Amino acid sequence: MDLKTLEDRLPAGTVVTDPDILAGYRQDRALDPAAGTPLALVRPQTTAEVSAVLRWASQHGVPVVPRGAGTGLSGGATAQDGALLLSTERMRAITIDPVTRTAVTQPGLLNAEVKRAAAAEGLWYPPDPSSFEICSIGGNAATNAGGLCCVKYGVTTDYILGLEVVLADGTVVRLGGPRLKDSAGLSLTKLFVGSEGTLGVITELTLRLLPAQPPQATVVASFPTVESAGAAILAVTGQLRPSMLEFMDAVAIGAVEDELRMGLDRSAAALLVARSDAPGEFAAAEAAVIEAACTEAGATEVFRTLDPEEGEAFCAARRFAIPAVERKGPLLLEDVGVPLPRLTELVTGIAEIARRRDVLVSVIAHAGDGNTHPLIVHDPNDPDETARANQAFGEIMDLAIALGGTITGEHGVGRLKKAWLPDQLGPDVMALTQRIKDALDPAGILNPGAVL
Amino acid sequence: MDLKTLEDRLPAGTVVTDPDILAGYRQDRALDPAAGTPLALVRPQTTAEVSAVLRWASQHGVPVVPRGAGTGLSGGATAQDGALLLSTERMRAITIDPVTRTAVTQPGLLNAEVKRAAAAEGLWYPPDPSSFEICSIGGNAATNAGGLCCVKYGVTTDYILGLEVVLADGTVVRLGGPRLKDSAGLSLTKLFVGSEGTLGVITELTLRLLPAQPPQATVVASFPTVESAGAAILAVTGQLRPSMLEFMDAVAIGAVEDELRMGLDRSAAALLVARSDAPGEFAAAEAAVIEAACTEAGATEVFRTLDPEEGEAFCAARRFAIPAVERKGPLLLEDVGVPLPRLTELVTGIAEIARRRDVLVSVIAHAGDGNTHPLIVHDPNDPDETARANQAFGEIMDLAIALGGTITGEHGVGRLKKAWLPDQLGPDVMALTQRIKDALDPAGILNPGAVL
8 A cells, every 4th residue: 555645645754654663553452462564653633634544544445543542451452454553642732611611632632631731720520540641531532431430420421522523534523512411413422432433533522521529538448258348339339429439359459468568458358449529528427437338348447538648549559459460460351340239249250250260360340330350360371371361251241241231341342352242232232333333434444343 | 004003013002093182292392383194193101012113114114203291392293294103101110229329211201200219219310301390201311301400410311321222123222221331332322312213212211310419508699781690600600510500581580570479689680590509518608609709790689598498499480480481472492502601692692683583582591501591482373573583593593503502402403493403513414413314214214304
């Protein structure tokens, strides 16, 4: 494929073919070994440039794999042979309007940068993936990313009021805008959220912001069994809306303690970290309710603090769980979720799968909304263990589906989980999905092989 | 068309052809004079029956106009010649799960009934159209309805976690479910919210509920000018998130006072009713902030109360504004919205249009989110006045679009506003909408003539 006609339409330096640079863009954090050899990397800075890329790609039948910061965990940005990798990393403008309490941002900004820009105006962008310091806001929208505060504050789609999207043929559409209410026409904005680059490329986002979050009270509780932690989770969420309710199993506790030496109870089967951001003294009151619920459910140790720094240290410990467990070996990272009453069944079922397949699986979870991240440790140089890890990976998704859950709560389907999507959605919803895909991208050039 | 084959597939009494009964279903509250003569009314009780109706309609090429409680204000449920009217009024089952804090409901239940079922478990379904006592939850989803609390709590789509939908050919799909987080596949659930019966018929909804709303503090303020009220609105929303922030103009104040004799200030140009549901004494503190903002903006009179009944009386007065103004004559009811900083321009521009067209227009508004309901009073027996009212109707939408706004914040496009939809969305978004419509309803049998 002659790239000259593409290069002619774009500013110098936008199209990159240096294999050394391309190598760094072939995979996202899923490290999909099936990554192909891309034709080129394009790094546009404007919507017009994205449109030019897609027009060219459409005309030449060249597939396009969009990517944000490359932190995806499901292989949604895995390079395909002969495809253009379209990175939004240089699209980094943002403006905050404190009056409408909205942000208008290009997709390449990191989630943490959006949060900082909002905070400079006394505002808050809630969604907070654990990777918030390295993941892009465009990628968050493309996967409908979640995070730790979602148990109270909802997910990315709840904060997206408008999008600018470039369609497969290069057409630029503006959907929604800085209006909390808008019933004019189909809800196209929401359709593109979570579409993982298969329907269009997001080039601008209008985000709803909230006033700054009040200081949080924090409760940390250790449990002798997964069941007792599960009972505490239901007792907490049945009484109030925590601003965070996180779970770590024994493996994660040990791994984090190995690294951070915080004095976590290594003998515990489970640890919960819960927070309240109710205003004023209500945070302390809610923390007391959480503490009582944990104690009543059988917690062996409960720690409660109003000190934001101390509380943040425990949140950081929870966020550090994935890298800490990763020290034990490369991970297959799951993202299964179930309706809250089935959470204990899911966690104990995962342990059973781990035993049967003889692999180490650590479970951490956004427990308050039933979204778990089983981390399957395996040695990729050991073919037998890798095979068993892959078997466990599939069986955990099968289990989540059997419990009325989802194969992905917040990471997206990408390429790693698409084999399980039909089992969750069923043939009729898959057919419906395909009809929409075909209507919007008839030639199938947008992120082929992802989701569908 | 022979209805025998349809009747054979459904329980006795489901298909109604009695012209006297049909007459009551030909229009919704928009009273569209262009309503046609339907073939029949069908009142299914189950999803399987809805599926049978659509399968039959598809096979026979018969259009289907779905309707909830018939309270729509945009003609989304206007009968079409030869169409089946599919009323969901008999689909009234609901279950509440306090553990996952969700409701699973059929579409025919009224919004108020959903609220009551949730309240019986100590829970709250926030969206609150002014018509909440007579509008159906299925219709709320079909129009992405709003209400008074949306300024803080968002709109219907923010509370819909899952839907069961019957597609044009009778296929039943289940989308989403009782999971706060689910990134598996396209966001199809959200696509059907606000689709006004043009993509499928909603037969079941999974709703997210919140803990019961705390008691609210209420502030009522009178202003000498629209501009001073507008300044107060921005000053309030810039400092906190009120749980309600409503606007009434002089005409509405007078009309409500005529009926209710509450002692509203008839000399005022505008009235604001604002509430705070912050917990405990924070409600009073927020009410004090609101009061100060109003006073500083030039309010001539401010009343503040913590008494829930007294506060509710002012909300009821605001909700009564539409029927009160309606005593002056039949209304053309608008639903235009703008980004908040343009609200004063919109309201003063509407007054200018009313002057120019010599018609009475009263403006009430969900001011906190920039969503206004201009009420155009006219005598349908006066052709000249009716023509001027219709001119004003269109010019108000033109103005909203020119101010970066929307022709409908919460009522939907239906048939009355569809001529203006292309002006708001532009040709590319209209084409995108049509592609999705064609993909899901290729024969165009679902609510033909609505939206598109």
